[in-house]
Amino acid sequence: MDKINLVREIRELKTQLSYSKNIGFFFGAGTSCALKIPNVEQLTTGIEEKLEGEQLKNFKIIKADLEPTLRPRKVNIEDILNQIRRIRELTGESKKEYLKVSGERARELDKEICTVIYDIIAEKEAIADIDNTKKFFAWLSLLNRDFSKEVFTTNYDLIIEKSLEASQIPYFDGFVGSYEPFFWQESIDQFVTKNDLTQNWIRLWKIHGSLSWFWKEDTKTKSQKVIRIGKIDNIKDEENELVIYPSKEKYDSSKKQPFIAYFDRLKNYLLSGELLFVFTGYSFSDQHINEIIFNCLRQNNRLTALVFFFQDAEVENLHRHTSSYMNLNVFGPTKAIINGNLGEWEFLKTELKSPAEKFDHYWNQTENKFILGDFNALANFLITNSGKKEAIETITK
Structure with missing residues (x-):
């Protein structure tokens, strides 16, 4: 396997981050992990572990039915939610059954699963150390760019919102209003201009839903719309269903719901011209998202994608599908893909500009591995490279 000079690539990376006029980010589950x-x-x-009785029984029935079709990978909760929602759609949420699970029971199971997800994540959020996330967004907020700062994420936790609000950094997610904020499609369809007062606001697009989104029936059209609710004391008291991994079409088809509009936004953003787009914590396991990304990489030769992986296996897997993409560079712990070539990192101290030049913010010399696949390390690298560490510390405090 070819050797790739790490110090040279880091130098190139720093140059890209410093001089790119338009930079966006895609956060996967790894950033929250x-x-x-x-x-x-x-x-x-x-x-x-938390489900009981008939709900646990139905959960296991659906999980067992999916296992043969998804091997060799394991069935996960998003697969199960997809199947539950198919049952709801096929049965009309009636007493009719599919896999011996009625539509009524599927609806109850769906809501219970989402409630449990909320409780599990909320418990972890309450004790999570969000300092590095706050610093990352402070860094992003300070960037002086002529373009909007856009962050797409598959995460439905509220870590990003909490980090932004703790530092009083303005952001926009497509919802407007104060009583029951509603989704405003027109705000997603248009890109901001230089004279827009919100140009420097961070745009947050949560393409798999959010713990703050709920389905609510529109009494006029009898269809479902998505509203956003702020802090909730007890999720079990909320009558409306959470919008987590939204795979059902319970809405008025004449109005785009956020997760659909966000996918369109992602495509249009990646095709918008010169752009540096950074992936962190994303494993490329969602084929729907991958299709958009790879199509845009083919169509826009002014798009450069940087991917930071936590595991080498992810690097090797992505190389099987992307070896022909010259505008996609991938960074793993010991392996990388540079200009379509898979290789191993080679760290040469002789390439450093001086013996005093620091490298411990991107390379672990003890373990001989590149560390920016860890979001905490990536945030530290970006801040260290920015030369604005003091200003960032001030914002986050």
Whole structure:
């Protein structure tokens, strides 16, 4: 396997981050896992442990039915939610059954699972150390760019919102209003201009839903719309269903709901011209998202994608599908993909500009591995490279 000069690539990375006029981010589950928020596999186990009686029985029936079709990977909670919602749709949420699970019971199970997800994540959020997330967004907020700062995420926890609000950094997610904030589609369809007062606001697009989103029936159209609710004291008291991993179409088809509009926004953003787009914590396991990303990489030769992985296996897996993409560079602990070539990192101290040049913020010399696949380390690297550490500390305090 070819050797890749790490110091040279880091130098190139620093240049890209410093001079790119337009930079966006995509956060996957790994960014929350770095803060000890459970991922989908851990959630799946936790939910099964908390369900009881008939709901646990139905959960296991649906899980067992999915296992043969998804091998060799394990069935996760998002697969199960998809199947539950198919049952709800097929049965019209009636007493009719599919897999010996009625539509009524599927609806109850769906709501209970989402309630348990909320409780599990909320418990971990309450004790999570969000200092590095706050620093990351302070860094992003300080960037002086002519373009909007856009962050897409598959995470439905509220870590990002809490971090932004704790530092009083303005952001926009497509919802407007104060009593029951509603989704405003037109705000997603248009990109901000230089004269827009909100140009420097961070745009947050949660493409898999959120713990603060709920389905609510529109009494006029009898269809479901999504509203956003703030802090909730007890999720069990909330009558409306959570919008987590929204795979059902319970809405007026004439109005885009946020998760659909966000996918369109992602595509249009990646095709918008010159752009540096950074992936962190995303394993490329969602084919719907991957299709958008790879199509845009093919169509926009001014798009450069940087991917930071926590495991080398993810690097090797992505290389099987992306070896022909020259505008995609991938960084793993000991392996990388640079200009379509898979290779191993080679750290040469002789490449450093001086013996005093620091490297411990991106390379663990003891373990001989690149560490920016860990979101906490990536945030520290960005802040260290920015030269604005004091200003960032002031914002986060």
